[in-house]
Amino acid sequence: MEEPMVQFINCFEVPAGREDDFMVVHAEINAFMASQPHAGYLGHRLLKSLTPDAKYRFINFVEWESPEHWAAAHGPDFLAMVSRPDWAFFTSVPALYDVAYEGTP
Amino acid sequence: MEEPMVQFINCFEVPAGREDDFMVVHAEINAFMASQPHAGYLGHRLLKSLTPDAKYRFINFVEWESPEHWAAAHGPDFLAMVSRPDWAFFTSVPALYDVAYEGTP
Numbered sequence: 001m002e003e004p005m006v007q008f009i010n011c012f013e014v015p016a017g018r019e020d021d022f023m024v025v026h027a028e029i030n031a032f033m034a035s036q037p038h039a040g041y042l043g044h045r046l047l048k049s050l051t052p053d054a055k056y057r058f059i060n061f062v063e064w065e066s067p068e069h070w071a072a073a074h075g076p077d078f079l080a081m082v083s084r085p086d087w088a089f090f091t092s093v094p095a096l097y098d099v100a101y102e103g104t105p
Numbered sequence: 106m107e108e109p110m111v112q113f114i115n116c117f118e119v120p121a122g123r124e125d126d127f128m129v130v131h132a133e134i135n136a137f138m139a140s141q142p143h144a145g146y147l148g149h150r151l152l153k154s155l156t157p158d159a160k161y162r163f164i165n166f167v168e169w170e171s172p173e174h175w176a177a178a179h180g181p182d183f184l185a186m187v188s189r190p191d192w193a194f195f196t197s198v199p200a201l202y203d204v205a206y207e208g209t210p
Contacts, residue, residue, distance in 0.1 A: 026206065030208060043207075
């Protein structure tokens with residue numbers, strides 16, 4: 001695996017049956033981010049639980065060069081967008097992380 | 106990034122000040138897993154939040170070839186170990202995931 005500087009991880013609770021709606025939100029956020037300057041963005045991955053009853057139906061990982069790059073990409077415009085009332089059907093737990101340990105077979 | 110078949114993700118709530126105790130637990134689990142046959146294990150990464158007030162102080166990712174490989178590695182011996190009363194200071198939210206979307210700069 002490559003070694004990211006920092007990972008922004010967001011765990012999403014999505015009600016059963018709303019997965020497609022969540023993917024629409026995810027696509028809109030992607031389109032917004034792609035339309036902005038986003039220096040330091042290294043890539044991201046959205047994971048979906050194999051079973052629908054997982055507490056977090058989706059977990060998103062975004063790799064950034066630094067916490068400062070992450071903060072610069074999440075300004076007022078971004079916050080206004082993700083606060084849309086019609087997106088309130090899911091809740092999320094976001095935080096920044098770095099690697100504490102890495103293991104191989 | 107390489108493309109795993111399935112990811113086992115575990116989000117850990119660890120009380121402030123117990124991070125070192127958690128790392129001891131993590132090391133014991135690593136030692137146990139290394140002592141077992143674990144076909145299908147592809148690697149793992151433990152992430153730690155940059156700030157101590159994150160809901161999940163640690164998030165662990167383990168890549169497996171399949172859900173069946175994961176299940177085979179988490180039998181009765183493993184469950185007995187992780188149920189130790191002296192490890193009850195943290196709680197966790199585990200589930201299996203696969204990739205729903207991948208983005209690049």
